[in-house]
Structures are given as C-alpha cells and as structure tokens.
Amino acid sequence: MHVQTDVHIYHTLRSPVATVRTAISPIMHTRHIPSFLRRAFSVSKSEKLTSLFGRAVHSLAKIGDELYVEPGPSGISFRTVNAARSAFVCFHFGSGFFSYYDEGISVQKECSISEEAVKCKVAMKAFLNSFKSLATLERNVERCKLIIDGEEARLGVQLTCRYGIVKTYNLSFIECETLQAVYNKSGCTNYIQSQSKVWSDVVVNFQPNQEEVTLCVAEEKTIIRNYVDDEPDPLKAIHTVLTMEAGEFDGYDISAECEVTFCLKELRAVLTFAEPVNLPVSSHFSAPGSPIIFVCDNSPVFEATFVLATLSKKADSQIARSQAVNRQASQTTQYQAISGISSCLSPTTVKHGSPVLHSRGSEHTSPRNNEYIEKEHNFEVGHSLVHGESSLSGNKPPLIVVNENKSYLGPESLSLNALHEDSKTLPSTPSPPAKKAKFFSRCFDSTFDPKCIPGIDRILAEDSDDDS
Amino acid sequence: MSQVRPGDGKDYLLFAKMCNSKNVLQLLKAVYFEDVATLFGSSNGLKVTVEVAKSIQANAFIQHDIFQEFKITEEVTTFKISLKSLVECLSIFGVSSSPGVTPSLKMYYDGHGTPLEIILEEGGVVTDCKIRTQEADDTLDFNFTNTGVLNKIIMRSEVLKEVFSELDTSSDVLEILMSPDAPYFRLTTYGTYGTNHIDMPKNSDMVEHFMVKKTMSQKYKLNLLKHCNKALAASQKVSVRTDDRGFLCFQFMIKTEDSHICFVEFFCCPEEEDDD
Numbered sequence: 001m002h003v004q005t006d007v008h009i010y011h012t013l014r015s016p017v018a019t020v021r022t023a024i025s026p027i028m029h030t031r032h033i034p035s036f037l038r039r040a041f042s043v044s045k046s047e048k049l050t051s052l053f054g055r056a057v058h059s060l061a062k063i064g065d066e067l068y069v070e071p072g073p074s075g076i077s078f079r080t081v082n083a084a085r086s087a088f089v090c091f092h093f094g095s096g097f098f099s100y101y102d103e104g105i106s107v108q109k110e111c112s113i114s115e116e117a118v119k120c121k122v123a124m125k126a127f128l129n130s131f132k133s134l135a136t137l138e139r140n141v142e143r144c145k146l147i148i149d150g151e152e153a154r155l156g157v158q159l160t161c162r163y164g165i166v167k168t169y170n171l172s173f174i175e176c177e178t179l180q181a182v183y184n185k186s187g188c189t190n191y192i193q194s195q196s197k198v199w200s201d202v203v204v205n206f207q208p209n210q211e212e213v214t215l216c217v218a219e220e221k222t223i224i225r226n227y228v229d230d231e232p233d234p235l236k237a238i239h240t241v242l243t244m245e246a247g248e249f250d251g252y253d254i255s256a257e258c259e260v261t262f263c264l265k266e267l268r269a270v271l272t273f274a275e276p277v278n279l280p281v282s283s284h285f286s287a288p289g290s291p292i293i294f295v296c297d298n299s300p301v302f303e304a305t306f307v308l309a310t311l312s313k314k315a316d317s318q319i320a321r322s323q324a325v326n327r328q329a330s331q332t333t334q335y336q337a338i339s340g341i342s343s344c345l346s347p348t349t350v351k352h353g354s355p356v357l358h359s360r361g362s363e364h365t366s367p368r369n370n371e372y373i374e375k376e377h378n379f380e381v382g383h384s385l386v387h388g389e390s391s392l393s394g395n396k397p398p399l400i401v402v403n404e405n406k407s408y409l410g411p412e413s414l415s416l417n418a419l420h421e422d423s424k425t426l427p428s429t430p431s432p433p434a435k436k437a438k439f440f441s442r443c444f445d446s447t448f449d450p451k452c453i454p455g456i457d458r459i460l461a462e463d464s465d466d467d468s
Numbered sequence: 469m470s471q472v473r474p475g476d477g478k479d480y481l482l483f484a485k486m487c488n489s490k491n492v493l494q495l496l497k498a499v500y501f502e503d504v505a506t507l508f509g510s511s512n513g514l515k516v517t518v519e520v521a522k523s524i525q526a527n528a529f530i531q532h533d534i535f536q537e538f539k540i541t542e543e544v545t546t547f548k549i550s551l552k553s554l555v556e557c558l559s560i561f562g563v564s565s566s567p568g569v570t571p572s573l574k575m576y577y578d579g580h581g582t583p584l585e586i587i588l589e590e591g592g593v594v595t596d597c598k599i600r601t602q603e604a605d606d607t608l609d610f611n612f613t614n615t616g617v618l619n620k621i622i623m624r625s626e627v628l629k630e631v632f633s634e635l636d637t638s639s640d641v642l643e644i645l646m647s648p649d650a651p652y653f654r655l656t657t658y659g660t661y662g663t664n665h666i667d668m669p670k671n672s673d674m675v676e677h678f679m680v681k682k683t684m685s686q687k688y689k690l691n692l693l694k695h696c697n698k699a700l701a702a703s704q705k706v707s708v709r710t711d712d713r714g715f716l717c718f719q720f721m722i723k724t725e726d727s728h729i730c731f732v733e734f735f736c737c738p739e740e741e742d743d744d
Contacts (some may be wrong), residue, residue: 080524123661132634163674164669165627168667
C-alpha cells in the first residue's frame with residue numbers, strides 16, 4: 001500500500017534526452033493514514049535516465065559496501081563511504097529526475113506530526129545486483145521503480161524491460177541515521193572545472209595499479225604526477241608527470257599554489273559516472289590534509305559529490321622506508337580521515353603504528369601496532385611528506401619519502417624528526433621488542449611456578465595408570 | 469588400411485554418415501554437462517541421454533533424416549559411452565574452417581562390447597577414433613506424458629537466455645510459477661540479498677503460445693537447471709511444460725548448421741517442500 005500525498009503531480013522530465021511528458025495534476029483524495037502504518041516511497045524513471053542511474057550505482061559500488069538511502073522532500077540521496085573513511089560519495093537525485101516521486105511523508109489533517117521518510121541502508125552488492133549489467137540497462141530496461149517499504153523493511157527495485165518483462169528485486173534494509181561527511185565546499189580556496197574527458201585523458205596515463213596521484217596547482221599551470229610511496233629506491237619507480245596549462249580547463253581559480261595527493265582509484269570512480277554522461281567535473285580543494293571535492297552538478301535534476309581525503313603535510317616529518325608488512329596493514333589508512341563522519345557509524349578500527357622513528361631496512365613493527373583508535377573529528381594522519389626543493393624537476397631522485405607507519409594518529413602522539421635524503425647516516429633501529437614478552441610475559445617470567453597455580457593440589461580423578 | 473568397412477561386405481550393427489559433423493557436435497554439446505551418456509540407436513535415429521543425480525535428464529534427438537546415410541540392422545541398440553571423449557573426437561578439427569569445407573563423419577558400431585568408431589575427414593585429413601563403449605544402465609523414465617501436461621508456454625529463447633544468465637546464483641532454488649492470471653509466468657529466486665522475481669506477461673511479443681490451465685508453482689534446484697544453459701543458448705525456441713506432479717520439461721528447438729530442426733529436451737523433478 002502506498003502512502004499518498006494530497007496532490008500528485010507528474011513532473012516533466014527535465015533531462016533533454018528523455019521524452020517530455022505533459023504535466024498533469026490530478027487531485028487525489030486524502031486518505032486517512034494512521035501514524036503507525038508503513039511509509040512507502042516510489043519513483044519511476046525513463047529509459048535513458050535509468051542507465052544514468054545505473055552508472056551512479058556502479059560508481060557508488062566502486063567506493064563503499066553499504067548504500068545509504070535517504071529520501072527527502074526535494075529528492076533522494078544515495079550515499080556511501082569507503083571502509084577507511086577516506087572517500088565519501090553522495091548522489092542526490094532531485095524530484096525532477098523522476099517521472100513520479102513520492103517521498104512518503106504523509107500529510108494528514110488529523111495528525112500534527114509529520115513523520116519523516118524512512119532512511120535506510122542496504123548492502124551495496126545487493127543493490128548493484130539489480131543494475132549489474134549496464135549494457136542490459138541501456139538495451140532492455142524501459143522503466144525503473146524504487147520502493148521503500150518501511151513496514152516490511154524492504155527496498156524494492158522494479159525494472160520494466162522490453163517485451164513486457166518485469167524484474168523485481170526485493171532487498172532488506174536496515175534503518176539508520178543520515179550518513180554525512182563534514183566538509184566545506186564553499187570554504188575551498190582552489191577550484192578547477194573541466195570536462196570529464198580532460199580528467200579521463202589524464203587518468204589514462206597512469207599505471208593501472210597506481211594508487212595515489214598528486215595534483216600540484218600553480219597560477220598558470222597544473223602538474224599531475226603519480227605519488228611514489230614507500231619505494232626503497234626511488235630511481236626504480238616509474239614517475240609519471242603531466243603538465244597542463246591553466247587554459248586547458250574550463251574554470252581555473254587558484255588562490256595559492258598547493259599540492260594535494262589523493263587516491264586515483266576514487267577519481268576513477270568519479271569518472272565512471274561523469275564520463276559516459278559527458279558532464280563537467282568541478283574540483284574544490286584547499287590545502288593538503290583537507291579533502292578534495294569533485295562535483296558533477298546537473299542541479300536540480302541530479303548532483304554527484306565525491307569527497308576524497310588527501311594526504312596531510314607535516315612541517316617536520318618522519319622518514320622511513322616502509323616495509324611490505326606495514327604497507328599491507330596500512331594501505332588504506334594513510335589519508336586524513338574525513339572529519340565528522342556521522343557518529344552512528346561504528347568507530348573505525350584501524351591498526352596504526354607508533355611514531356617511533358625507523359630507518360631504512362627496518363622490519364620493525366612497533367608495540368603499539370595493535371592498538372585501536374576511535375575516529376574522532378579532525379583527526380590528523382601521522383603521514384608526512386617531505387619535499388625537496390627539486391622534487392618537481394625530476395633530475396634528482398625524488399625526495400618524497402613516507403612515514404613507515406601510516407595510520408590515524410592523534411597530533412600529540414607524533415614525535416617527529418626531520419631527516420634528509422641521505423639516510424645512510426641514520427643510526428640503525430634498535431632491536432624489536434619481543435612481542436611475546438608483552439603478550440605472554442607471565443610465561444617467560446622466571447618466577448612463574450606451575451605448582452603455584454591455585455587448585456593444582458586438588459585431585460579430581462585418580463591416576464588410572466598406576467605405575468607403582 | 470586393414471579395417472573393414474561396409475561396402476567391403478560386412479554389415480555393421482549401426483552405421484551413420486553425415487557430411488557435416490558439426491550438426492551432431494552442436495547437439496551433443498547442448499547436453500554435455502556430464503561425462504557419461506547413454507546412446508540409443510533405433511530406426512528413428514540416435515538419442516543421446518545424459519542424467520545427473522537422478523533428478524535431471526537431458527535427451528538430444530538426432531533424427532535419421534539429418535544423416536546422409538543411416539543404417540541399423542537391429543530394432544534398437546543401446547550403449548553407454550564417454551560423452552567427453554565423443555565431443556572431443558568430433559571437435560578434433562577445431563572450430564574454424566574455411567567456408568564450404570566441413571568435416572564429414574562416419575560412425576560405426578558393431579554391437580555389445582565393440583567400440584564406437586568415428587572417422588572424420590576434412591580437406592583430405594582423416595582422423596580415426598575408437599571410443600570404448602559400456603553396457604548401458606537403465607535411464608530414468610520421468611513418465612512425462614502429453615496427457616498429464618497441465619501448463620505449456622512456448623517462447624523465443626533469447627529472452628529466457630538473458631533471464632537465466634541474470635538469475636541470482638546465491639539462491640538454491642528457482643521457483644517457477646505459471647498461472648492463467650497475473651503474473652502469468654514468474655521465476656523467483658531466494659538469494660542472500662533478497663527475493664527476486666522475473667515476470668513475463670502472456671501477451672509479450674516473446675511468447676508464442678500460452679496454455680496454462682491451472683496455477684502451479686514449483687521449486688527446482690537451480691544448479692540442476694543451470695545445465696540447460698548450453699541448450700538454451702543454442703536454441704531458437706523453447707517450450708516450458710509442467711505436469712500435474714510438478715515435473716518440468718524444457719524442449720529446445722535447435723537449428724543446426726545445415727538448417728535441420730532438432731530437439732533437445734530436459735526433464736527435471738521438483739524440489740520437495742519440507743513444510744511439516
């Protein structure tokens with residue numbers, strides 16, 4: 001049963017590719033809906049927009065495992081965040097995107113309470129399952145209907161396809177609070193706008209396994225290069241540098257030179273959505289450490305916001321050559337966490353290392369490696385970048401070296417020592433503390449006497465194998 | 469060559485000759501989901517039967533008129549053979565060949581205990597294969613009679629192909645509902661992410677024949693029905709029938725390379741519901 005609002009208006013589709021439907025406004029009679037009844041919500045879309053929606057879902061699926069759905073009066077939002085909380089995506093589809101939009105808030109004359117529409121989250125894989133094949137979506141699907149059934153805790157996706165076939169996917173959801181990252185787009189000092197094709201052309205130059213890229217902006221030009229991380233010998237790494245003039249972008253407003261480093265995979269997720277629909281992408285960023293925000297804006301029809309964390313820069317830094325062990329553990333933990341991710345989410349449990357200085361060649365994992373730190377607002381990552389003056393010239397080996405222990409750390413816990421490129425003069429690491437000494441200390445305690453265990457003299461069963 | 473061939477005076481129990489072995493290969497591949505098959509030879513032609521778990525049975529009918537020559541000296545002959553070896557032998561010349569050149573096939577079987585002999589020839593190259601045969605076991609008789617058929621839908625295969633490929637594989641069962649009222653024909657899966665339905669109305673362009681007397685809904689093991697995928701992919705039309713016991717019969721109409729119409733049928737028994 002659907003909750004009806006007082007008036008149903010069929011919106012004309014604002015997208016130029018969709019068929020235009022004339023607006024009709026039949027007045028439906030108000031139904032008496034007691035407050036305990038479930039809230040339903042249904043939208044439908046036209047053919048071309050369905051494949052656009054499918055791309056949005058694919059883009060979301062590249063980032064997170066859970067999809068937060070929040071219908072509202074002006075439209076519906078789909079949000080997700082990645083496991084490391086370093087990327088947040090929000091797709092907002094305005095009510096004009098749909099041919100029919102009912103967000104399920106019942107307006108009743110009898111009841112003064114206006115209930116909110118159901119906010120829920122579903123498994124990303126489950127939702128993606130319905131939109132799995134983009135080719136099929138384009139070819140076959142004529143209409144798509146989304147229904148959120150609050151009473152049965154069910155999100156329904158109904159695809160009407162060619163030949164009259166109707167596919168219905170019923171997913172169970174969990175009610176939850178709003179997922180929102182705290183970021184300030186208007187407070188960003190730097191702004192670049194370009195066609196998504198420009199970004200695609202940039203991205204294609206990087207190795208497929210390239211994790212991070214650095215965007216260095218200056219007044220007249222921009223340099224994008226791959227971020228070399230933890231390479232024992234910088235000379236052996238592949239360095240990719242792209243230089244672009246300011247004029248190649250549609251919009252370019254840089255208040256101060258800066259460099260931000262973010263995850264390339266997440267940028268690819270942005271382009272998964274933006275490129276096929278040929279939308280301009282605007283990027284907003286400030287300084288390293290504060291997030292970079294990519295926006296595909298086609299308001300009020302839809303708007304996509306991707307908030308990616310960037311590597312933070314420390315004035316004085318730790319340098320160490322990281323080892324494979326630590327790298328695996330901390331691969332996704334090297335970004336400044338996006339502050340203020342809603343506290344209803346479980347605290348991030350991320351392994352982190354101590355700020356103890358390590359030199360090259362050390363395989364040391366610090367004793368604090370297994371501590372967990374809860375994510376709080378404005379956490380800084382103990383991840384440092386050191387730039388030599390010649391880092392952009394490419395003549396010298398790059399001086400970007402990275403803290404071995406990348407993770408979330410409180411600012412006060414950092415004990416930083418500046419080091420220079422010549423790490424041969426570093427003193428060697430002290431020997432690793434015996435882990436077992438910490439965890440099983442009592443077993444190695446010489447004063448431990450097995451006979452002192454309480455109850456040892458209490459015999460519960462006699463020795464049946466009597467040797468006497 | 470020392471081997472004796474018909475025409476040399478000796479009559480084989482079963483002899484078949486075909487200009488293009490790909491016709492046979494196509495039909496055999498449609499039922500190739502198990503290693504072992506039972507071959508039945510009769511004056512009608514050949515029937516290849518493959519069974520799994522005593523729950524699903526596939527039959528490929530290679531009728532006598534698609535052969536150039538088909539001779540059988542007894543009324544009926546039956547043997548068990550490795551379908552894997554048979555398919556491999558018939559594929560020995562590979563997939564691609566220059567247009568107009570096809571591998572020709574000669575098949576010989578001389579009765580109980582003798583191997584099935586296959587001679588393939590393409591462009592002057594001759595391949596001689598002998599595949600051991602075994603005593604045939606009894607095959608299941610699903611007792612699926614035309615009179616027992618309650619519901620029958622004939623549709624074009626392309627739509628069912630797509631639908632089957634998108635089925636939620638995390639579901640153990642596939643529920644098939646056929647009804648004279650909406651939703652007419654519904655496939656349901658119960659997977660880890662939820663319940664999915666795929667509905668096809670009776671007036672769809674893809675449905676050629678819709679005869680449903682009674683609403684029936686039965687569950688079948690999805691991993692058994694998956695064996696139909698190859699036959700479904702090769703076919704142009706499929707007929708879906710269920711009888712009053714809930715047994716399911718798919719009949720796939722396959723057009724061979726030489727435009728012969730052949731049929732492959734699948735029988736599947738329903739999943740027992742444990743609602744005690």
